[in-house]
Amino acid sequence: MPQKTxxxxxxxxxxxxxxxxxxxxxxxxxxxDWLHLDIMDGVFVPNISFGMPVCQAIQSLAKKPLDxxxxxxxxxxxxxxxxxxxxNSISVHYEACTHLHRQxxxxxxxxxxxxxAINPHTPVSVLEEVxxxxxxxxxxxxxxxxxxxxxxxxxxxxIEKLRNLIEKNNAHALIEVDGGVNAxxxxxxxxxxxNVLVAGNFVFNSxxxxxxxxxIRTNTTLAKRTTNNDKQHL
Ligand code: DX5
Ligand code: ZN
Numbered sequence: 476m477p478q479k480t481x482x483x484x485x486x487x488x489x490x491x492x493x494x495x496x497x498x499x500x501x502x503x504x505x506x507x508d509w510l511h512l513d514i515m516d517g518v519f520v521p522n523i524s525f526g527m528p529v530c531q532a533i534q535s536l537a538k539k540p541l542d543x544x545x546x547x548x549x550x551x552x553x554x555x556x557x558x559x560x561x562x563n564s565i566s567v568h569y570e571a572c573t574h575l576h577r578q579x580x581x582x583x584x585x586x587x588x589x590x591x592a593i594n595p596h597t598p599v600s601v602l603e604e605v606x607x608x609x610x611x612x613x614x615x616x617x618x619x620x621x622x623x624x625x626x627x628x629x630x631x632x633x634i635e636k637l638r639n640l641i642e643k644n645n646a647h648a649l650i651e652v653d654g655g656v657n658a659x660x661x662x663x664x665x666x667x668x669x670n671v672l673v674a675g676n677f678v679f680n681s682x683x684x685x686x687x688x689x690x691i692r693t694n695t696t697l698a699k700r701t702t703n704n705d706k707q708h709l
Pocket of ligand 2: 486511512513544653673
């Protein structure tokens with residue numbers, strides 16, 4: 476069974492902030508589907524990325540749907556703000572929410588796609604009670620806080636487990652894989668069942684980011700997920 480079209484979400488964190496307009500223009504013209512924005516508060520993660528004024532500038536220039544990844548403690552303080560900042564989807568971290576169910580509901584009430592991000596050490600089973608109500612799971616394949624890290628290989632098994640959880644519950648959540656995605660691992664990531672690829676350094680630190688995005692499109696269109704059905708025939 477051929478995999479549905481993969482969503483490509485370049486992460487603006489890896490762009491040259493001295494020329495953000497050019498980076499966004501490149502994404503606008505590219506075959507990317509979403510623009511991924513990493514918001515870090517220096518508390519939940521040991522790094523601070525960028526804040527509202529920068530998001531506002533990005534919003535005014537970007538033509539692709541904005542995918543906000545909130546690496547912040549108690550994200551409920553800012554959900555309406557990110558809606559105002561053009562969010563198409565908002566992911567909050569499971570580890571940062573005491574009342575995750577309520578935050579998911581708030582994001583949906585705001586009219587955004589609701590996402591939950593999980594750290595590498597967090598088992599996918601914690602999502603069992605909310606999987607049916609969410610639109611997106613941001614599965615962290617590095618420890619959040621920094622771009623340019625190495626993909627954690629165990630993430631592939633987690634993607635498979637999450638795919639099973641989604642199918643078992645007849646849920647519709649997309650699996651977004653975030654961290655260390657590159658040409659060497661994207662085929663396996665898709666084969667494991669991912670729908671959305673976030674790519675920061677692989678795109679923005681390549682000699683020709685526009686072409687790199689086009690190559691991700693080609694590579695992922697050719698990729699094929701090994702379904703249970705396929706496995707039975709192996
Ligand atoms: C890490 C961020 C990622 C990061 C990905 O905390 O959530 O979105 O920007 O960057 P790369 O693709 O360079 O690992
Ligand atoms: Zn991210």
